[in-house]
Amino acid sequence: MTPKTFPPSAELAAQAHVNEAKYNEMYAASIADPEGFWREQGKRVDWIKPFTQVKDVSYDYGKVDINWYADGTLNVSANCIDRHLDKRRHQTAIIWEPDNPGEETLHITYDELYRRTNRMANVLKDLGVGKGDRVVLYMPMIPEAAYAMLACTRIGAIHSIVFAGFSPDALSARVNGSEAKVVITADEAPRGGRNTPLKANADIALQSCDASVKCLVVRRTGGDVAWNDARDVDYNAMAAKASPECAPEEMGAEDPLFILYTSGSTGMPKGVVHTTGGYLVYASLTHETTFDYREGDIYWCTADVGWVTGHSYIVYGPLANGATTLMFEGTPTYPDASRFWQVCEKHKVNQFYTAPTAIRALMGQGNEFVEKCDLSSLRVLGTVGEPINPEAWNWYNEVVGGGRCPIVDTWWQTETGGHLMTPLPGAHATKPGSAMKPFFGIEPVVLEPTTGEEIKGNGVEGVLCIKDSWPGQMRTVWGDHDRFMQTYFADYKGYYFTGDGCRRDEDGDYWITGRVDDVINVSGHRMGTAEVESALVAHPKVAEAAVVGYPHDIKGQGIYCYVTLMSGETPSEELRKELRTWVRSEIGPIASPDLIQWAPGLPKTRSGKIMRRILRKIAENDYGSLGDTSTLAEPAVVDDLIENRMNR
Ligand code: WTA
Numbered sequence: 001m002t003p004k005t006f007p008p009s010a011e012l013a014a015q016a017h018v019n020e021a022k023y024n025e026m027y028a029a030s031i032a033d034p035e036g037f038w039r040e041q042g043k044r045v046d047w048i049k050p051f052t053q054v055k056d057v058s059y060d061y062g063k064v065d066i067n068w069y070a071d072g073t074l075n076v077s078a079n080c081i082d083r084h085l086d087k088r089r090h091q092t093a094i095i096w097e098p099d100n101p102g103e104e105t106l107h108i109t110y111d112e113l114y115r116r117t118n119r120m121a122n123v124l125k126d127l128g129v130g131k132g133d134r135v136v137l138y139m140p141m142i143p144e145a146a147y148a149m150l151a152c153t154r155i156g157a158i159h160s161i162v163f164a165g166f167s168p169d170a171l172s173a174r175v176n177g178s179e180a181k182v183v184i185t186a187d188e189a190p191r192g193g194r195n196t197p198l199k200a201n202a203d204i205a206l207q208s209c210d211a212s213v214k215c216l217v218v219r220r221t222g223g224d225v226a227w228n229d230a231r232d233v234d235y236n237a238m239a240a241k242a243s244p245e246c247a248p249e250e251m252g253a254e255d256p257l258f259i260l261y262t263s264g265s266t267g268m269p270k271g272v273v274h275t276t277g278g279y280l281v282y283a284s285l286t287h288e289t290t291f292d293y294r295e296g297d298i299y300w301c302t303a304d305v306g307w308v309t310g311h312s313y314i315v316y317g318p319l320a321n322g323a324t325t326l327m328f329e330g331t332p333t334y335p336d337a338s339r340f341w342q343v344c345e346k347h348k349v350n351q352f353y354t355a356p357t358a359i360r361a362l363m364g365q366g367n368e369f370v371e372k373c374d375l376s377s378l379r380v381l382g383t384v385g386e387p388i389n390p391e392a393w394n395w396y397n398e399v400v401g402g403g404r405c406p407i408v409d410t411w412w413q414t415e416t417g418g419h420l421m422t423p424l425p426g427a428h429a430t431k432p433g434s435a436m437k438p439f440f441g442i443e444p445v446v447l448e449p450t451t452g453e454e455i456k457g458n459g460v461e462g463v464l465c466i467k468d469s470w471p472g473q474m475r476t477v478w479g480d481h482d483r484f485m486q487t488y489f490a491d492y493k494g495y496y497f498t499g500d501g502c503r504r505d506e507d508g509d510y511w512i513t514g515r516v517d518d519v520i521n522v523s524g525h526r527m528g529t530a531e532v533e534s535a536l537v538a539h540p541k542v543a544e545a546a547v548v549g550y551p552h553d554i555k556g557q558g559i560y561c562y563v564t565l566m567s568g569e570t571p572s573e574e575l576r577k578e579l580r581t582w583v584r585s586e587i588g589p590i591a592s593p594d595l596i597q598w599a600p601g602l603p604k605t606r607s608g609k610i611m612r613r614i615l616r617k618i619a620e621n622d623y624g625s626l627g628d629t630s631t632l633a634e635p636a637v638v639d640d641l642i643e644n645r646m647n648r
Pocket of ligand 1 (some may be wrong): 262307308309383384385386387388409410411412413414415435498499500512514515521524525526
């Protein structure tokens with residue numbers, strides 16, 4: 001069945017940065033001569049010492065080494081702020097929209113951003129932070145989060161943001177993993193009308209960290225917090241005294257810019273490392289091209305800075321481009337389901353970028369929440385984080401976009417730094433649910449999963465790998481280059497392995513079919529099933545646990561847990577609740593189990609390996625097609641699991 005396609009209007013195609021002919025020409029050039037293409041694109045950013053080298057990359061397993069613009073030097077904050085001052089000193093850089101619509105909106109000019117960032121940079125310096133030191137951010141969506149990111153880059157410190165929804169345990173693991181000197185947090189994080197006690201969480205986390213770690217506390221709500229004079233530092237008091245001038249540090253293109261912990265299929269989250277030059281070139285180019293960002297546009301990405309989307313497409317990409325970027329503290333449904341659209345109307349947003357899970361949730365609330373708002377300013381809509389189902393796509397297109405706004409379904413990952421596949425708004429006739437086309441310089445390949453042979457031609461499906469490097473690619477796993485090579489370069493030699501499956505349709509357009517490993521995607525939040533399992537088995541009453549994803553109407557995937565209790569323990573509704581609370585406190589609310597099934601035994605091979613394929617099928621309520629179960633040690637456990645399945 002050929003899906004209906006949605007071409008851009010002639011008007012939009014004529015005005016866009018990139019139309020179809022230009023895409024074809026630029027894409028072909030980027031593949032034929034990557035050196036030349038990226039040499040030219042490298043000029044998007046201001047260099048202190050211009051680069052002469054462009055690309056120096058080895059994908060050879062065992063000696064993977066990725067370098068871009070390696071002999072150039074630059075400073076990211078100077079690119080995101082200082083270089084715009086001549087032309088846009090009084091232009092708004094950040095519009096800040098608070099959780100509570102009754103509170104005041106802020107318009108932060110580039111001039112103010114400069115002074116605020118420098119003050120934060122000087123405060124960090126006073127705390128002994130210098131080039132190469134790590135700083136963990138555990139913050140609400142407030143302008144200080146952006147100041148803190150930029151302040152780190154100003155002095156050459158490496159930030160690692162921990163999403164404010166993560167638990168104290170997750171926070172301390174990341175502080176220790178990156179050996180951070182300072183944690184920046186706030187008293188409380190208002191979201192959806194409720195306050196998360198960030199400082200109190202940080203207090204708990206820091207009990208498990210080195211005594212030398214300082215805690216810099218931003219006042220957000222003014223709520224009461226415990227105070228440890230030996231460790232806690234009042235940001236607002238320090239900033240008031242700090243100088244608004246701070247010279248930018250000269251950084252090598254390959255110096256680390258940030259670490260961002262993300263989930264993989266095995267073990268605990270790993271610290272994805274992005275570096276300075278290539279990342280900024282890629283974030284800035286993709287932001288401008290994918291969203292067709294033009295001078296004067298108001299751009300809004302609803303992500304949180306705790307995720308990579310917030311890094312590349314709230315802060316670095318837009319600010320490198322001198323854009324006005326909107327930062328929203330709240331949630332899509334507070335005070336009611338029209339909040340997103342009211343904010344779009346209020347600020348005349350031109351580009352709106354959100355996650356399918358939010359679209360599905362809002363779609364369920366009814367069209368009246370959208371229709372009462374004037375959305376005529378919208379020009380481009382975007383989605384990110386998970387596959388979007390055609391029903392949600394169509395609703396987004398018709399009800400939100402009024403059929404006028406191209407939807408860019410951007411496929412990418414924490415590891416990739418920026419978009420790898422997406423339609424471009426003025427260039428491609430979109431298809432609901434398809435990520436369509438590779439971005440410039442990206443050569444996707446579809447491989448046969450077991451043999452690793454490349455499947456050529458159209459109308460094919462397999463695992464998705466990328467043939468060569470691009471400037472925004474992650475460089476290593478913090479402190480563990482072997483794990484980096486093992487995770488991304490071992491299974492399919494000579495390629496970057498994405499962990500996703502994909503289909504290339506008859507027209508040569510790409511459709512992401514979801515993860516082929518044990519990573520699940522819950523409301524667009526990426527999670528390793530292994531993390532949830534290890535949280536469960538840490539509970540004294542749990543003997544064993546296996547966790548899989550299952551289709552969920554709103555969240556995309558839900559978390560389905562099979563739990564075997566210690567002998568003598570009795571299953572009960574209370575215990576279910578207790579385990580749910582336990583996982584929330586071990587990892588965070590985003591990891592809250594949706595379904596917990598009591599499993600007297602788990603299906604294992606004779607060598608003791610859990611057959612997750614079977615567990616996935618049962619969780620999907622698709623137990624009629626379990627396939628071969630003859631290698632199971634105890635086939636009878638499967639009957640019990642089917643009998644008592646939770647998703648029917
Ligand atoms: C999934 C988020 C389908 C995919 C930027 C990927 C998507 C993982 C899309 C990365 C999309 C992201 N269509 N699936 N447009 N975008 N994904 O690291 O499985 O949080 O591997 O980065 O999300 O999640 P991450």
